Amino acid sequence: MREHPDPLFRKLPQVGELLQRPELLILQETYSRALVADHLRIALEELRVQVKHGRHSESSLEAEVRNLGTAVERRVQQTLRPSLRPVINATGVILQTNLGRAPLSETAITQIAEVARGYCNLEMDLDTGERSYRDIHVEQLILDVLGSHSNLGPSGFRDKAAAVVNNCAAACFLALNSLAEGGEVIVSRGELVEIGGGFRVPDILRKSGAILREVGTTNRTRISDYEAAITTNTRLILRVHRSNFRIEGFTERPSLQELRDLGERTSIPVFEDQGTGCIVDLSGVEITGESSWVQTVASGVSLVACSGDKLLGGPQCGILVGSPSLIQRIRSNPLFRAMRVDKLAYAALQATMLAYLTQTEDTLPAIAMMRTSPEEIRQRCIAMARSLSSFDVTAEVIETRSIAGGGTTPGASLPSFGLALRHAVVSDAVLAARLRSLDPPVVARSHQARILLDLRTVPPEQDPTLTRLLQQAITSVGRSSELQEQS
Numbered sequence: 001m002r003e004h005p006d007p008l009f010r011k012l013p014q015v016g017e018l019l020q021r022p023e024l025l026i027l028q029e030t031y032s033r034a035l036v037a038d039h040l041r042i043a044l045e046e047l048r049v050q051v052k053h054g055r056h057s058e059s060s061l062e063a064e065v066r067n068l069g070t071a072v073e074r075r076v077q078q079t080l081r082p083s084l085r086p087v088i089n090a091t092g093v094i095l096q097t098n099l100g101r102a103p104l105s106e107t108a109i110t111q112i113a114e115v116a117r118g119y120c121n122l123e124m125d126l127d128t129g130e131r132s133y134r135d136i137h138v139e140q141l142i143l144d145v146l147g148s149h150s151n152l153g154p155s156g157f158r159d160k161a162a163a164v165v166n167n168c169a170a171a172c173f174l175a176l177n178s179l180a181e182g183g184e185v186i187v188s189r190g191e192l193v194e195i196g197g198g199f200r201v202p203d204i205l206r207k208s209g210a211i212l213r214e215v216g217t218t219n220r221t222r223i224s225d226y227e228a229a230i231t232t233n234t235r236l237i238l239r240v241h242r243s244n245f246r247i248e249g250f251t252e253r254p255s256l257q258e259l260r261d262l263g264e265r266t267s268i269p270v271f272e273d274q275g276t277g278c279i280v281d282l283s284g285v286e287i288t289g290e291s292s293w294v295q296t297v298a299s300g301v302s303l304v305a306c307s308g309d310k311l312l313g314g315p316q317c318g319i320l321v322g323s324p325s326l327i328q329r330i331r332s333n334p335l336f337r338a339m340r341v342d343k344l345a346y347a348a349l350q351a352t353m354l355a356y357l358t359q360t361e362d363t364l365p366a367i368a369m370m371r372t373s374p375e376e377i378r379q380r381c382i383a384m385a386r387s388l389s390s391f392d393v394t395a396e397v398i399e400t401r402s403i404a405g406g407g408t409t410p411g412a413s414l415p416s417f418g419l420a421l422r423h424a425v426v427s428d429a430v431l432a433a434r435l436r437s438l439d440p441p442v443v444a445r446s447h448q449a450r451i452l453l454d455l456r457t458v459p460p461e462q463d464p465t466l467t468r469l470l471q472q473a474i475t476s477v478g479r480s481s482e483l484q485e486q487s
């Protein structure tokens with residue numbers, strides 16, 4: 001304990017005294033008195049610590065005290081700024097979970113706003129005034145979209161049913177719990193995978209109360225392996241889409257049709273966790289070998305689960321499509337209530353499905369991004385590179401590949417172009433950090449000690465904003481670089 005505190009401490013005014021200063025009075029009027037006083041206290045405490053560590057001379061401390069009004073305002077503004085903010089995704093990963101997956105269509109956004117503003121007929125039949133169920137707003141629509149994208153035509157899947165829950169993970173859990181609790185679920189050893197974000201098939205299965213019955217090997221599983229594993233205790237055959245990984249070489253697994261036939265012969269439902277919800281044919285944009293949601297449903301398996309915010313390009317949700325009796329068992333599970341989605345998700349999902357039904361799916365940003373030609377992206381990169389030419393940076397337009405992401409096969413990438421930036425002074429890591437600190441933040445990729453901006457995931461109308469932000473980052477990074485490199 002020090003007997004004689006630093007005399008500089010006496011230069012620090014009291015909170016009450018500071019709050020009477022004109023600039024702080026204005027702040028209290030603009031924001032709340034409590035908020036301003038709180039941040040003032042924190043700022044003063046920081047100054048006290050700095051004095052204690054001998055970081056201040058009399059004049060430097062006086063300057064800090066004079067500036068307290070500005071400092072407090074900055075702190076208050078930072079506190080009040082929403083933590084969840086829009087960013088510019090220049091990574092070229094179209095469905096990036098960390099960046100919120102699929103951007104929504106303008107129609108979906110309008111529908112969300114309409115429904116959010118007031119009341120809606122979420123669970124009311126407006127013809128009868130009776131209670132209805134929320135899936136009614138999308139159920140037929142989902143089936144009609146799937147039908148109209150299959151060989152069967154719009155009415156092709158009207159003998160099925162559909163239900164919506166929070167996400168695909170919830171859909172899988174609910175399906176397993178509703179249909180197989182206490183019984184066995186047959187899964188190939190090649191599909192006991194982790195899909196990402198802690199979603200591990202064996203764990204979900206165990207938590208659902210079902211017993212895992214592994215068959216086959218990591219690389220090869222035959223239909224006879226499934227057949228041999230069936231007992232009186234078998235409740236479900238589970239097939240999992242191979243998201244995030246690929247098994248190549250000496251491999252084998254039965255087709256969905258073979259599994260369906262086995263299921264029909266033995267009266268055991270076959271459930272595929274399809275994942276992506278892909279409806280449109282992506283082979284035209286070089287995404288091949290991707291089994292679509294439509295194909296999976298058309299294969300005739302009993303139940304299919306997918307995400308709403310992956311290749312479907314809609315809001316976060318999980319969609320189950322299957323035989324009405326299975327969907328009914330799932331709906332009557334008390335946990336269904338715990339995993340239901342809100343009116344906003346239905347508003348967005350309905351708008352998204354309508355885009356497919358009217359063949360205007362190019363209004364869905366994720367689909368539009370996938371269909372943008374590399375040449376168009378190259379031209380935009382060239383224009384952007386030009387507008388950076390007088391700055392402290394080398395900007396080169398290079399070939400790259402965009403990634404579909406969101407659980408599409410790992411090889412799912414599209415030819416694209418990117419703007420590769422190298423700053424004259426600072427490292428790519430410092431430049432990347434600086435890009436993330438902009439408003440809006442810009443998220444880019446690191447590529448061979450350069451910053452790579454793939455414009456496929458940047459809406460073209462944001463090009464002028466992005467250009468201005470890059471100019472700003474490049475200029476200010478030069479100034480602040482020495483400080484940042486030191487720390």
Ligand SMILES: *Cc1c(COP(=O)(O)O)cnc(C)c1O
Nearest residue numbers: 167168169241243274275307407
């Ligand atoms: C992405 C994915 C999931 C998880 O979907 P969420 O909607 O994120 O819960 C489950 N299964 C497969 C096959 C997936 O690709």
